[in-house]
Amino acid sequence: MSQGPILELRGINKSFGPVQVLHDVAFYAYPGEVTALVGDNGAGKSTLVKCIGGIYPIDSGEYYFEGRKVNVTNPRAAAELGIEIVYQDLALCDNLDIVQNMFLGRERKRGVVLDEAAMEELAAETLASLSVRTVKSLRQPVSSLSGGQRQTVAIAKAVLWNSKVVILDEPTAALGVAQTAQVLELVRRLADQGLAVILISHNMNDVFAVSDRIAALYLGRMAAQVKTSEVTHSQVVELITSGRSGELGLKNGNGAA
Numbered sequence: 001m002s003q004g005p006i007l008e009l010r011g012i013n014k015s016f017g018p019v020q021v022l023h024d025v026a027f028y029a030y031p032g033e034v035t036a037l038v039g040d041n042g043a044g045k046s047t048l049v050k051c052i053g054g055i056y057p058i059d060s061g062e063y064y065f066e067g068r069k070v071n072v073t074n075p076r077a078a079a080e081l082g083i084e085i086v087y088q089d090l091a092l093c094d095n096l097d098i099v100q101n102m103f104l105g106r107e108r109k110r111g112v113v114l115d116e117a118a119m120e121e122l123a124a125e126t127l128a129s130l131s132v133r134t135v136k137s138l139r140q141p142v143s144s145l146s147g148g149q150r151q152t153v154a155i156a157k158a159v160l161w162n163s164k165v166v167i168l169d170e171p172t173a174a175l176g177v178a179q180t181a182q183v184l185e186l187v188r189r190l191a192d193q194g195l196a197v198i199l200i201s202h203n204m205n206d207v208f209a210v211s212d213r214i215a216a217l218y219l220g221r222m223a224a225q226v227k228t229s230e231v232t233h234s235q236v237v238e239l240i241t242s243g244r245s246g247e248l249g250l251k252n253g254n255g256a257a
């Protein structure tokens, strides 16, 4: 791919009080690709993603977006760049319907009145563009949806805002086999539409099924970022568990195309 990364981090450090969680981390994500972010519990995946999303300001390091150096010091700055995070707990409101959830906090208005028709149309268009046909009515409460459907709504909500980078935190963790397959298809479709997708996952099958690149964190350091087609399951497991892969002969943060 000739295009450069849409998002690139260099030398990122992040501490909480005396505890340094991220050490000199390099990371990049390309448009049209799924980048899997893997690592053991506590490796720093959530912290890295929260730095990308402006929830945690970085202590030092450089953050580039579309080739420009940027300061992302709060979630609004990230949203303005087109970066959206879909959290594991989804932050959907059970008592609200699909349209209300998708526009929560960013409602469309006509004068002082909510423009329900415009919101419903845009929600329908977005779901259709993602080839989501599993929800019966956009006016059904989110509490009536299955886990996979909820995940779909949360993802659709994230792409509604002309997003360019969508970060998904373990989107299949709570799902069964069929629903996992549906959500992975959706993840792939997002990338095929040109979005850069960052997928946090512990599931190697998911990672290999859907990702183009894999970034492996080990104890807060980027052990490697590699093309998925160039590594095996066991090499990735070795990167996650030991931070190294002898066979790959990779250096820290290496593997850029």
Ligand SMILES: Nc1ncnc2c1ncn2[C@@H]1O[C@H](COP(=O)(O)OP(=O)(O)OP(=O)(O)O)[C@@H](O)[C@H]1O
Pocket: 016, 019, 021, 039, 040, 041, 042, 043, 044, 045, 046, 047, 048
């Ligand atoms: N707000 C915080 N204050 C202090 N320490 C924190 C904070 N957030 C995370 N940490 C520490 O940073 C380290 C990395 O945590 P993080 O949640 O980023 O890892 P993770 O790779 O996402 O793990 P998991 O897969 O278990 O979610 C952990 O040791 C954690 O205890």
